[in-house]
Amino acid sequence: MGPRLTNYPVDTSVRQSAVTQAARVKALGKVPMFEDLSKRNLTKIAKLSTVKKTHKDEILVVEGQKGSELMVVLDGRAVVRRGKRKLGELGPGEVFGEMALLDDEPRSATVTALEPMRLLAVSGPAFRKLLPVVPALTEAVLAGLSKRLRAANAIADH
Template sequence: MANRVESLREIDLFSDCSKRELQHIARAAEQVDFTAGDNIVEEGGGGSGAGYAFVIVSGAAVVRRNGRKVAEIGPGESIGEMALFDDGPRTASVVASTDMEAIMLSRRALKGIIDKTPSVAHKLLAELASRLRRSNRKLYG
């Protein structure tokens, strides 16, 4: 459980959450293992049933957009966190480049946490607004 809390604290989306809030999230999350070469998410995929995100605990993955490698990610980094909020299509494909351990959190679990601990929603909204501002600065200067 302590490892899950620390892994969640590392990602921007949950970085402002208190230890207590992170413990709630960690309890709702599941550990999943991937083998090198496993597809974790596929660009364009999504819709109902795909409402889950991952935080890498160990190992590494490759992120591709339109078939082009755009990043390599590792421990503490997240995959698919926007799926926690809507049914939109995945914006990239992610494949495990090594054996990988991750924490998986579903949209349903996050909604349950927010219902019980509304302060989590405020913190998540603030982080999403910050991301949108950064994106706007990149696009519009």
Template sequence: MRLRKNAKVDLLEAVPLFSSCSKAELQRIASLADELDLAEGATLIREGERGREFLVIVDGTVRVTKHGKKVRDLRAGDFIGEIALVSDVPRTATVTATSPVRLLVITDRAFRGLIEEMPSIATKVLQSLGERLHSDAV
């Protein structure tokens, strides 16, 4: 069963990366998001590989590992891969589904096109990323 457009907007609004976006901006971001269903055990992201997408967990759970060691478990509402939207750097961790999982996926290419169309989103996302990096560094 696919999500309604408003459900996508609600999920994205809860993501700190997009929390300062207007409803119109969230609706535009939601229009770019594809839904993806993966089985338990599927690898969503592999450490060291180039990142090309941002993922929001709709249902299910995933485990984040770095150098083979558990970092944390994530669940519905959590997100992964925000740096891939703004930077071409290798993934810093591996993410594996620990249950069947449904995701919203936004590719870096679609997101870059969006920020050309709506530059206000870029400013808000970069500010949010800066705040997140600062809080992680403290």
């Protein structure tokens, strides 16, 4: 059986009990992209987030498809591929999906779960709603994208 494409059913019992808003704020605060945001701003993001559980081999985003949410890895690991080429892996505290929300372009890579995962997801509309309310979020996302671009350039140079 090959990888599955999922619409991420939200397990509301997990959202409400296992990962409280306070736990989501704490998790977001550990993400390098968000670590400089105030607790108040992290709370604004957490309020608009949902927890999603995935299974091993689930395809989380598909290269070339329109993106609809930003995701933060709470636990588990995923592989990032462009075509058949492996670009890297994602683990706890890492973010993906933000590029498609910023430029409205199709996803630049496919991300597949290597093991069961829990993700914190922020929908595109919620993300765009946050940008004018949390100006520091724009800076945080741009800094994260800049680091990613520099890393990609370093790989391309070798």
